[in-house]
Amino acid sequence: MRAKDQFPTWKIGILYAMISLLTVSSPLTSISAVKNIHRTVAEDFGVLELMGPEYLCIVFGGVIGTFSGGGDPETDVYTWVVTDQNGEVIFNQSGGGVQYETVKISFNEIGKYQVKLNVRRNNQSDFYEKTMEVTVQKGPELALEPDYLLCNGGYAELTAINPNNTPNINDYTIIWRDVLDNEIASGNTIQAYYEGYYKVEIFLTNSEGGQDCLITGSTFVGPPIDFKIIQSSEQICEGENITFSLDTPLSGEWFIRKDTETTKVSLGEGFEKVIRSEDIDGIGYFEVYFSAVNEEFPDCRSERRKFFFVNEAPKIQLSMTDQPEDCSDSSGGFQVTTQSDIDSLFIPELGLTEYGVSVGQTLSYSNLKPKIYTIKAFKNGCEVTELMKLEAMDPPLTASPPSQANVNIIEEPETCSPTGVSRGKLTFEFDEPVTGSFRVMQENEGEIIYGELINETSKTVDLLGGKYVLEFIMGGCTYPMEEVIIGTEKQVEYSVPESINICETFDLIPETEEDLTYTLTFPDGHEEQIGANGAFSLTEPGDYEILAVSNDGSSGLCPKKRQFTASLSQSISFDYQLIEEDCFGNKVFEASIEGIEPENASIRWQNSDGEIVGRSPIFYPTAYGTYSLIVQPLGSGYCPVEKIYFEVVEPIFRVDTKLEATKICPQPYEATITLTTDEEAVDHIEWIFFDLNGNRENLTELDDLLEIPAVEVGTYEVVVYSELGCELGRNQIEVEESTFTTLPQVEDSYAFCSIENNTIPAIDPGDFATYSWFHEDQLVSTSPTYKPEEIGDYLIVVTTEDGCEFTAEFNTYDACNFQVVYPNAMILNQADKDFRVLISEGVSEAELFVLNRQGTLIHHELTSEIPVEAPVLQWDGTVNGKNIPSGTYVVILLLRNNEFGFEDKITSSLLVIE
Structure with missing residues (x-):
């Protein structure tokens, strides 16, 4: 403890x-x-x-x-x-x-x-x-x-x-x-x-x-699934696009809703979505939703959303005010009328910028040569680009306009290639060598291509499909402006994540609604091919390239190639640990994660019903029972890890604290207090003493003892604690002095008689509750009285009614195993050769009879004064003052002890010599 x-x-x-x-x-x-x-x-x-x-x-x-x-x-x-x-x-x-x-x-x-x-x-x-x-x-x-x-x-x-x-x-x-x-x-x-x-x-x-x-x-x-929607920007302008993707390769459906509407509109499925502003309803706030299903919670679709704002683009109106008289004349002009406030307006061909133009204001520009002019208007970070085609009069009004070469324009559309779409071509053919410049222009973009012509008869440029305007200036003359269209080809549609975080392995299934065959080129250069609904198993990091081709030859759709990057998640391991407990049963657990930072992990604590009850590294269970923990890296595919299960068991709040105490006894002056409690639940024990005046003393020297001595009268209190230091119980008991102070009444030495049926009384030490008699450390009796049967050292242990214990020691001797010494012959008239008897301890009375051969009693003596190791019954061999005749006589010796109730008779012969 x-x-x-x-x-x-x-x-x-x-x-x-x-x-x-x-x-x-x-x-x-x-x-x-x-x-x-x-x-x-x-x-x-x-x-x-x-x-x-x-x-x-x-x-x-x-x-x-x-x-x-x-x-x-x-x-x-x-x-x-x-x-x-x-x-x-x-x-x-x-x-x-x-x-x-x-x-x-x-x-x-x-x-x-x-x-x-x-x-x-x-x-x-x-x-x-x-x-x-x-x-x-x-x-x-x-x-x-x-x-x-x-x-x-x-x-x-x-x-x-x-x-x-x-x-x-x-x-x-x-x-x-x-x-x-x-x-x-x-x-x-x-x-x-x-x-x-x-x-x-x-x-x-x-x-x-x-x-x-x-x-x-x-x-x-x-929602049940952890993922984030990544958007390319938080706001776009009219005419721009915005892209939404996920940080986690999930399959699901995209929706969009304008803030003024109540219904979401599906955008279809895919790993990402590109939203064009012209495909949605005007300016304002929009919400984009992504919804996916987790197999653990099939009835609860995980949905997250992002907001974006479509800003109004600046609005202008262009109109020609003066048309140049010929292809080199500087008499042209146009005007710009603002239909919204404009922060700035830029005309690169004039090197001119206008600032802070209010709605409804008209800006006029004159003395301009024939040309395509680019007008860029800016408002709140949005830009709109329009083209003003200032063409010369045809026919010209001047008397001698510049001559022009004939131009033949050949348009070639985009074409399908084995890996996608090849650009279209635009070829200019002249009937004579020309020197000058050309520009390829596009509405909303401005200048796309600028080129020089030096004594050339043809020129070819590659262009994406779309609508363009051509401008030729040669010899100071601006040729008539031509509008051309490069035909476009459609491609198959599918999506894959731009980046994938692989956790050991990832099954890539491209998202599409078409019947496609896919060829994947791995980082090491080898290729694999799958059909519709197939999956590529990715295990290596690096750059991948995927090519999709339509299985429907009549669709006219070109292949499409995409690139993506894969990285490997660090190997992760996780466990739970109990980091804190309180005295009310509350517990704090923490997910211990190795290989990844907690903020980059998806953490799920679940109860026995599979319900999510926590998502952070720290977990506080609100009920007892079985829980599980699973950790996945964010932004990656599913990692093949197993849930860890653990039990939250209700702790022991209270235990019994039973106290028993003896009285303070004289020998020694001490009582004993014993605590009975749940020793497995108790980690620490404290004892406190209160004297008769209420003064308190903490008995720290007795900490953690189940049995303590008590040497003072008063109240003793015990407090038991759990391993956490929580109090589990307490109790008090009064300790008093014993009123039974009489010691056992025992002599130092006692006699016993080895002769059967003797009348030696048993030893009675007095009135006590219990008795224990020991001979040479062996318990020989528990009776109130005891009659020893052997020689040796004895101990008696007695207990009073209130539990006090007293002891006393004594020894024993065999009073019936006495020794007698006397002569078998005597010499008359010699004092030192007379008849005498020596008797050991234990004989209280001795009687002597001397008989002649005829059986006549000639001498008798009785004595009860028997000193130890001193002669008794001394006889000089005379009867009535006269010596007896020499010869052999019979001696009878009677030895008695009336206290012990025995008598012993000894008969022998005595030779008397003169």
Whole structure:
């Protein structure tokens, strides 16, 4: 077990723009409240004021309230006591410093609580004292999901609180905001039409108008598939084109809608779309949509959109005012009338620029030679180019106009080639060598080709199909202007991505509505061919070239060749890791991704039903169960990676804490307290002691012990914590002194009798609850009394009614295994050769009988004074003062111990010598 962590009060949720957030807090945990506290301390230093929430809401199993006392944390001593509605103290802390000026208190049950603050300043113990009531109530049942799918261009319905399980829902204020904190709606339910993050605030209004039970959260609304639409520009001018493509090679359908319309118009399928301004309705805002289907969510089409604006092109009207009299005359003129405001107007042939021309204004130009004049008008970044053909009169009015060579113009249309379309040709043939210049002009473009003719009779130029105007100037004469048309050829239509990010392999299927055969040239130069609905398997990076040819020979469509580039995605690997947990069961997971930056990855956290519940690297599950994680690189084809599954298991919030304690006993002066709890769930144990005066002592030296000694009378409290430092339970027990102080009554030594049926009494140590008798460390009896049966050292262990244990030691000797020494002969009249008996310990009475051969008793003696190792029953061999005759006599010795209840008879012979 390790020391309890100081776990921060983070809340469940998603970080805006990256992760979903769902928090439960008191007002003092909000930014504004913290600022208010800091401002109060700064402006009114030393002013004491108990501040904290009036209401707290339990949403996830508990709630933490933050309370502040103000004052001077450097010198003030704060005592916080919180009692529940039953008067039980649930929080009691005292100390100085910032950590006691502001405290965080955990409430796990609903009800009314009293928060009392006492402040000692210097020697004034009750310098400040105040109590406030805090109501802890059941919070609303939240209904907001962490993720909503936006399907088919519709909307997602977001609901903050479950109205069916929140009776007081009308007491809450609910405000919705966008990611920039702009308020967008109020009320419990809103409709979200646009992709992005939505934030919600739920709170009760307290008596001072502040926010209590504040819950802030957010959710993400978006389609199932991650892709981006790439547009060539955000605005175009009338007459221009705009291209839309994808960062991801997806197959789907394109749509367009003008902002003034309600219906989308299909543009067909393809990897990209080129939209010509002349094909759409006028100027203004347009929305382009791309819609695709993911096989995991077949009923939810992923749709994204982009806006673009079509700017009005400048409008001008050209008219000839004077026609030159011949091909070299400078009497011509024209005018330009503006039909819209013009920022500038440029005529390159005149080297002339006009600025700031208002609508309806007419600009006139005179004394001009016959020529094609280019008029470029600009407005708001848009350009329009028109041609003014200032031709000479035919016939000329002058008397001697310049002569002109005959010109024959030959037009050749575009033609199909094996790989596409070959340009058309335009050939000029003259009936004589000519020197001069020519220009090929085109409406909306101006000059296309300029060329010199030096003594030439013909000239050929290549042109794309289209309509052109020809200008010839030779010998200072401008020839009649000719309009020519180069015929065009149509090509097959198909699309492929311009760039592909390959993840191991990518199956390329060109998009088309025609019957085509495709030939793909790989970066190494080898070719592969497929028919309609076939696929190319791409595995190598590099430049590719694809050629499509129509299978319908009668279509007249030319082949089309396209180029694209492929790159390889870095090899990616991913896993999940639990990075944070709190005491209410909330967990924070993070996707650990290698080989790619998280911002370049498509991240999907899904629940057991396959629903998306998170899209960012950080994931906060809102329910227990099975989840999965899959990561794909953005802008690439599907990577063959497997989902990683994991379980979010409900943690243990509370455990039983059963305490048992013995009494404080005299030997030694100590009690034992034993804790029984769930040892697998408990990581850390703290013990606290309160003496009879209520003084508290943290018994840190006893941390993490399941059994502790108690050497003082008082209350002992245990608090158990999880590995996260979360309190799992606490309990208290009273420890008292034992009233049973009588020691076992045992002598140092006891006799036992090896003779059966003796009357030696059993040892009685006194009245106790339990008894244990040990002989040489072996338990021999648990009876209240004990009669030893062997010689040796004994130990008795007794336990009193209140659990105190006493011990005593003693030893034993065999009182019935005595020794007797006496002579078998004696010499009369010699004091040191008389008859005498030596008896060992254990005999309390001895009786001597001496009989002659006839059986007559001649001597008798009885004694109860038997000293150890001193002679008794001494006899000098006389009877009535006279020596007995020499000879052999019978000696009978009776040995008794009335206490032990035994008698022993010894018979032997005695030789008497004179």
